[in-house]
Amino acid sequence: MRARGLGWAPYVLLVPSLVYMAIFFAAPMIQSFGLAFQDSTGAWSTASIERMLNDAQFSRALLTTVTLLVLIIPIQFVLAMGMALIINARLKGSGLWLYVFALPLGVSELAAGIIWFSIFTERGWLNTFLGGLGILERPYVFLNPQEPFWLIFAIVLAESWRATAIIMIILVAGLQSIPRDYLEAADVFGASTWQKIRRVILPLLRPALQTALILRTILAFQVFATVIAIAGRGLTVLAAEAYRWYGDLRDTNVAASYAGLILLLSVMATILYLWLLPTREERLA
Amino acid sequence: MRARGLGWAPYVLLVPSLVYMAIFFAAPMIQSFGLAFQDSTGAWSTASIERMLNDAQFSRALLTTVTLLVLIIPIQFVLAMGMALIINARLKGSGLWLYVFALPLGVSELAAGIIWFSIFTERGWLNTFLGGLGILERPYVFLNPQEPFWLIFAIVLAESWRATAIIMIILVAGLQSIPRDYLEAADVFGASTWQKIRRVILPLLRPALQTALILRTILAFQVFATVIAIAGRGLTVLAAEAYRWYGDLRDTNVAASYAGLILLLSVMATILYLWLLPTREERLA
Amino acid sequence: MAEIRLERVSTIFGKVRAVDDVELTINHQEFVVLLGPSGCGKTTLLRSVAGLESIHSGRILLGGREVTDLPPRKRDIAMVFQSYAVFPHLTVFENIAFGLRMKRIQSAEVKRRVESAAELLHIGEFLQRHPAQLSGGQRQRVAVARAIAMESGVILMDEPLSNLDALLRVEMRAELKRLLREIKATTIYVTHDQVEALSMGDRIAVMRAGKVVQVGNPLEVYSAPADRFVGSFIGDPPMNFLTAELERDGGRLTAVVAGGGRIPLDEPSAELAERVGEGLVAGIRAENIEVARQAADAPGNGVVARCLVVEPLGSHNLLTLALGDTRLKAITRPDYDVAPDEDVALHIDARRIRWLDSESGLAIGPPPQAGSPVPPA
Amino acid sequence: MAEIRLERVSTIFGKVRAVDDVELTINHQEFVVLLGPSGCGKTTLLRSVAGLESIHSGRILLGGREVTDLPPRKRDIAMVFQSYAVFPHLTVFENIAFGLRMKRIQSAEVKRRVESAAELLHIGEFLQRHPAQLSGGQRQRVAVARAIAMESGVILMDEPLSNLDALLRVEMRAELKRLLREIKATTIYVTHDQVEALSMGDRIAVMRAGKVVQVGNPLEVYSAPADRFVGSFIGDPPMNFLTAELERDGGRLTAVVAGGGRIPLDEPSAELAERVGEGLVAGIRAENIEVARQAADAPGNGVVARCLVVEPLGSHNLLTLALGDTRLKAITRPDYDVAPDEDVALHIDARRIRWLDSESGLAIGPPPQAGSPVPPA
Amino acid sequence: GTGGQATPVADTPPAGTPSGTPPEGMSPEPASPGPGTGGEVIMLSTQLAPLEEAEKMRNAILAEYPGGFPAENFVPAATAAEFTDRAEAEANAGEGNGEVSLFGALHGDLSILADAGQLTDLSDLADELGDLGLLESYVELGRFGTDQQLMIPWMQATYIMAASQEAMEYLPEDADQNALTWEDVTEWGRNIADAGHGQRLGFPAGPDGLWHRFFQGFALPAFTGRVNTAFNTPEAVEMWSWLEETWEFVNPQSSTYGFMQDPLQSGEVWVAWDHVARLRDAFTANPEGYVALPAPAGPQGRAFMPVVAGLAIPASAPNPEGARELIRYLVSAETSAVTLREVGFFPATEAELPAGLDPGIQNMSDAVVGMTGASDALPALLPVGLGEQNGAYNQVFRDVFESVVIGGQDIQTVLDQQTPNLQAVFDTSGAACWSPDPPSDGPCQVQGAE
C-alpha cells in the first residue's frame, strides 16, 4: 500500500543521507570491533575472544554486571516514576523538586562513587551516624569483598542516587504529553491513584518508558567508575574489565572483545525491550 | 485556589517521602561539596577554590568546555531531529535505522575517544584514506596541540557520533506521542515539511526537547575521556581537570571545587533552558 | 437516593466566570436537560459536579453528602465527556469495562454489562477494535456505553448523541431514557438538540453566561419562558415579541400593540394590572397566532400584518410577517393559501401571551395557558 | 474551476471497506451534503479527497487535475476535522491564520481574513486564548474559521456545526452558505442534521456502508428515494412502507395493499406495468396520507387502519397507525380529533407513491410527484 | 590501532577511575619537544615528569645551578616508551650530534640503553663522587654487569611500613621495630585484633594500589630469596599461606585502597605497607602520629624494592662536559636535600641529611636508610625489559592473590595455573631475569614451567 499518498519521493530524498549516516555511524564501529577478532599480532583469530572468555575475572564480571542491572533498573524505575508523578502533580513547589531530584545528574559517575564510598567506608558517615545513634558499638566494615551483599547494596544505592534522574526527566516529559482528558476519565470512573498509574498512565507512557529503559540499560552496561570507587578490586564488571585490559594490560584486542560484548548485550537488551513493549498501531486519536 | 478538589491530602501524603528523598538526594551532595570550601588540612577556607581559579589550566579548561558545548549541542540536535524524523516517518525499514543510529550508544565514552583517535592519528585511517585517494601525499598531523582546530573538530565529531543517539531516542519517543490529527491538519493547510517541523512538531515536542537538551548538556559537562583520548593534554576540559586534581595531584578539595563548578554550570544551563522553553498552560486538549 | 444539589456554585477561569453562582437541585432519579448557547458553562458545570474543576465557591452535595472537596473517584458518578476521552490504548471492550474493572466487579458480570451496553449502542461488533479504528460517532457511542455500563447513581452526559445520525439518535434517546429509568439514575444531560431536550427532559435548565436562568418542565420553559432570552432561545421558530402598552378602557385591560391593533385581556394577572400605562413586551408562539383574511371573516383582534414569506412545510405553512418593523412567524394550515405582500389579520389569543418587562426582559405574572402539549420541533 | 471527481475510489482499512468503489462528481462551486448513518464512511471519503488516507484503488481529480498521489498540501483544500484538530500550542488567532501563514500571505491580509472569519463565527473575543481555554463549541468554531479563512477552492467540512446550539447553528448555516458562495468554493459537507442537509445542500449524497446509494437534490432524495434505505433514513417521520401487489382489473392497474384496501393507479409507469402480479413495496410519506373518518365521508380508497397514538404537535398532529402488522405514520391538522383505537380510512395519493422492489428494496420507475417543496424537519 | 598518543589510558587512569601516580613517577605529561640550544645542557627525564614535580625541578631543585638552568632545558618524558623512543632517535643522530646531553631515568629504563651501548662510561666521575657516600649497592647497579660505570645513582624511592602511634603499643614484645619480620607483622595484627580494635593491618590492594610490588619486591624475595624463578616453589607457597593467615587481621577494605596515607589518616588502618610517596601526606600532616619502619624481613632476608633513578650521558651527547657538571650538582648533598624536601625522593647516598628537615620526612628517610643499609638487605629490582608486558606481569601476582587470599583457592593449584601465564610474559617480552634472580641468557625461566 502506498505510504499515505506520498509515493516514492521520500525514499529517493532519504537514501543519500541514510547512506551517509550509515557510513558515519556504522563504519567506525565495525572497524574497531574488528580488533576483537585479531590477536595481538593483528592476525585474524578468535584468540582475543577466547582470552576474554578464559580470563579469571570474566565470569565474575559478567555475573556482577547482570546482577547490578537486574537490581538497579527496577529500583530506579519505581523511584523515577514516583518522582515524575510528584513533579507532574503540579502541587505547590513541585517545580523545586525537579531540581532537587535532578541535582545528582550534575555529578559524574566517579564523583558519585567517591561520595558514596566516603559514606560507606569504615570510618565513613554511615558508621559515624549509626555509631552516634548507638546502633553500632564499633564501626562495621561494609565494603568487604568477602561479603558482596553490602558492596552490591552500596553500588545500587550510589547508582540509584546518581542516575535515577535521567529516567525521571524522560518520564516527566512523557507525562506532560499525556492529554489530560484520559486522566480525568480515569478519575471519574473511580480509578485509584495506583489503578490510574497502572491502567492509564503506564500504557500511555510506553514510548517514554521504552526510551528510558533502553537508555538507562545501555548506560548501565558502561558503568564502572562507581563500582571501582566503591568496591575497588572487591567486585568487577564488564566495563571495568575492558578498561583493565586496555589500560593496565595494554591488550587492545581483548579490550575490544569486552567492548564488543557490552555492545552486544546492549543491543540484545534493546531488542528485548522493543519486543516486550511493542509500539502498537493505536495512536492518541 | 484548591488543587482540583483534592484539598490538602496530597501534601500530607507526600511530605514524608519528599523529606526522605530530599535527604537521600541532597545530603550527600552538600556533604561532599563542602570539601570545596576546605583546605587540604580540612579547615574551612576558600583556598581550594582560589587554587582552582588560579590554576594555569583553569581558564583553558573552562573555555574549551564551553566551546565544545556550544559546538556539539546544536549539531547533535539537528542530527538527532533528522534521525528521529526519518525513524518516525514509518517508511519501509525505518525501524532498522533506529538500530544503526543507536549503535554508538553501546560504546563507552573512552572507547569512542579511542576509535576516533585511531581515525585521526597520524598513521590513522583518515590519513591512510586521504593518502589512498592521493589527496594528501604525506600523512597530516591532525591531532597537533599547536592547532586546536583539528582537535576540536575531531572531538566534536566523536561526541556527535557517540551521544547523538541519546537525544534521538528521546525525540523519537516525543514524536510518537504527538497526536496524528495535528500533523494531518498541518498537511491539509499546506505546511511544507520544514514548516510542519517548525510550526507544529517542534512546539508540540517541547517537553521532549527540553528533556533532551538538559540531559545532553549536563552529560556533556562531564565528558572528558573522549577529550583526553583524542587530544591527550593538548586540550583540557573542566571534568578532566577535576580528575587530574583528584587522581594525579591527590587534592580532593580542588577536585571538589571543579566538581562543584561543573554542577553549578549544569544547574545554570538547566535553568536557562527551562526559561527559554517554558511549559505553558495549554495542554493537548 | 442520589439527589444532586448545587449551592451557589461558582467556577472561575481567570477572569471568566464559567459557572456563576448557580443554585440548582436535581431530584433523585430525575432527568434534567441542560440547555444553553455555546460557551455558557454547561460543560464546566458538569465538570464541577464531577469534581474535575475545583469550584471557586459554593457547595456541591450528592445524595445529601457534601462532595465539594472529594476527588472525582469518590463521588460515584459516570460521565460522558464532550471530547469522548475514550482510552486509545484499550479495546472498545476494555474501554466500556474500565469503570467496572476499577470497582473490581467479577468478570462474568463485567462481560454481561459491557455486552448489553454495547448492544444498546450498536457497537457490539467493534468490541475488539481500538478507538483509533472507529468513526467519530462510533467513538462517541463507546463513551456513552462506558458511562451507562457503570450503572452509577449519577450520570452526567455532555452532548452524548451529537455525532449520531438522526435515525440512530431518535432510537438512542428512547433507549437511554428507558435504561436510565431502569437503573434509577439521576441524570444531567447536555444537548443542543431541542427536540431531544423537550422530549427527554423531566425538567429543563436553561443556562446563559454561567447563570441558570430558568428551570422547569419542557412545557413551562417552552410556553412560559422566564425571560426574553429563554423565549428566543428555545423553540423553532423562536417566540415572537411584540411591543405593546397596557391601557384600561372601561373596566377591562387592553394591550395596544405597537404597529396597530388592540388585544383585550379578559382575566389579567394582578402583576400585569399594576403595569397599566407601561411599555411591555408580549411574547407569543407562532402556533398561537391565528391568521385570517382581513378583519371581517375572522375573530381577528385588529392586529394587521403584512405577509412577507410563505414556507409550505407539508404538514403546515410557516409565514413570516411584518408588523411595523418587528418580524413575526406564524403557522397556518397547509391548505391555507395566502400570497406574499398580502395583508392578514392576526388573532392573538391573549391567554397564551407571555408578558415581559421591556427593559429587563423578565417575565411578568403567572405563566400563560400552555398551548399544544408538546411543542413542535 | 474546482470540480471534485472521485472515480471508483475505494479506501480500505484491513478488512473494512470504509469507502467502497465510490463514483462521485461535485461540480464547480456546488455544495454537496454527505449524509449517512454513523460509520458509513463519510469521514473516510473526506480524508481520501484530502489525501490523508491513501486510497486503495481509483482516482481522485480536483479541477480536472489528478491528485491521487499528491500529498495533502499540494491539493489546495481546506478542511474542518470532525475532531477539530485545532493546534493546542497556538492562540485562536494563530490557529485561524495557520493556513494563510503557510501560504506566506502578508500579515495585514492575514489579520483581515482572520478577523472576518472570527467575526462570522462569533469567536472574535477569544482570538488571544489558547484552545484549551475554550468550550467545545467554541473550539469547533475555531476549526471552521481556520478552514474558511483559507478561501480555497475546495472545502471539506466534517460535521462542522454538530456542537453548536440550535440558534447559532441556524445562523451559521445561512452565513456559511453565503460565504461559500462568495468565495466560489466547492464544498463537501458532512452532517447528521437533516434540516441542515435538506436546506443547505445543492445536492445530497446519501452513503451507506461505504457506498454512495443516491445523489440528488434535496427534494428528489426526500420524495423519490433510490431505495428503501434512503426512504427510511431521510425525513422525520421516515417514509412509510406498505407491502402491496399489483393487479390489473379491467384496463387499470390497482395495488392491493396487504392488510386490506386497493389503490387504483391512474398513470402507472411502464416499469411498474411490467410488475403485475408481483409483490412490491409502496413507499409513501406521512404528509401524503390523508386520514378520514370512516369510508363514506372521505375519498378514502379502502385502506382502513387502526389509530394507535395521536401526538398533537401544535402545528399538526402526528398519528401512528397499524395496518395489519405494519406501522404507519400520518399527519393531520391540529384540530382533527381522532381517538386512539378508532379505525380510520386512509386516502393514499397514488401519484405520490414511491414503488420499490420487495427484495432488493430498489426503486421502480420514475420519481413520483413531489409533495411539499421543502419537507418538514 | 592506538599509538603513543592514546597514552591517557595507559598512564592516566582509565576514564573515570581514580588514578594514582605510580611512584616511578609516570604521569600524563606528553613532552613538548624542547628546543635544542647547542651549547646548553638539555636533560631528558622520566623522573619528576608530572606537571607539579617538573615545576619544582625547574624552580627549586635547579634554582641554585651555577649560571642558572633554562626551564625549557629540562624535558620531562611522560612514559618509559616515550623516553626510549626519544633516546633511540638521539642515538641515531650519532656521536655528539644529539640534542640531549643528560638522561634521568629509572635503572630499568637505562639498562635498555646500556645494553644497546648507547651510554658513556662515567667511572671517573663515580670515583670523584666517592666521598659523597653513594650507596654501594646502587653504584653496582650502575655498572649493569659491565666494568663501566654507565649510570650515576641520582635519587631513590622505595616502600616501607608505616604505623600509627596507637598501633605501637601492640607491637609484639620480642619484636625490634627496626628489624621486624613478616611473622611479627602477623602477630602485630593479631594483637591489635585481640585488643578489640578490629582488622587494622592494611595494604594497597585496590585498583590503583601498588600491591603487585609487594610480591615482586618484598614478600616473595623475603621468603624465597628470588622472585620470578621461585614463583612456583614450596617457599612461595609458604609465603602465600603466611599472607592467608595474616589476612584475617587485614582490613578487608584493603581491596579498595590505593594510597595508604588515606586509610592511615582516617584511622581505618594502623599498620600499612606502601610506597613512601604514598605515605608522605600522613607523615607531613601529622609527624608525631606515625612511625616509619623498615620493610620486615623473611626467612631469606630483608627484601625490598629500591626505585633507583640514575643519571647517564648518551654517546650522542652534544655537551658531555656540561652534563657531568649537572650530575655533580644534582647528586650533591645540598641538592639532594632540596630534592627530598620538594618531591620526597631520597638521596642515593649514605650521607647525613641536613638538619631542619620536615620531621615526617626525616622519620621516613631514617626508615629508608635503615632498610637499604641493613645487614640482611636484599634489594629486588623493578622489572626490567618487560615493555608492554608490564601490566600482564603485575596481573599475574594480583590474580594469584585474588584467587588464593580473597577466593580462598588452593595455593598450589593456583600457582600451577598461573605459572604458564608468567612464563608467557617473559617469552613474549623476551625479558631476562633480573636481580635477585640469577641472570639468565634469553627469557627468564620460571621454575617448573615447561
Ligand SMILES: Nc1ncnc2c1ncn2[C@@H]1O[C@H](COP(=O)(O)OP(=O)(O)OP(=O)(O)O)[C@@H](O)[C@H]1O
Ligand atoms: N483504522 C481503521 N481500521 C479499521 N476500520 C476503520 C478504521 N477507521 C475507520 N474504520 C471504519 O470505517 C468505517 C467508516 O469510518 P468513518 O469515520 O468514515 O465513518 P463516518 O461516516 O465518518 O462515521 P461518523 O458519522 O460516525 O463519523 C467505520 O465503520 C469505521 O469503523
Ligand SMILES: Nc1ncnc2c1ncn2[C@@H]1O[C@H](COP(=O)(O)OP(=O)(O)OP(=O)(O)O)[C@@H](O)[C@H]1O
Ligand atoms: N481554561 C479556561 N480559561 C478561560 N476560559 C475558559 C476556560 N475553559 C472554559 N472557558 C470559558 O468558559 C466558558 C464555559 O465553557 P464551557 O465549556 O462550560 O461551555 P459549554 O457550555 O460547554 O459550551 P459548549 O456548548 O460549546 O460546549 C466558555 O466561554 C469558555 O470560553
Ligand SMILES: [Mg+2]
Ligand atoms: Mg461543552
Ligand SMILES: [Mg+2]
Ligand atoms: Mg465521521
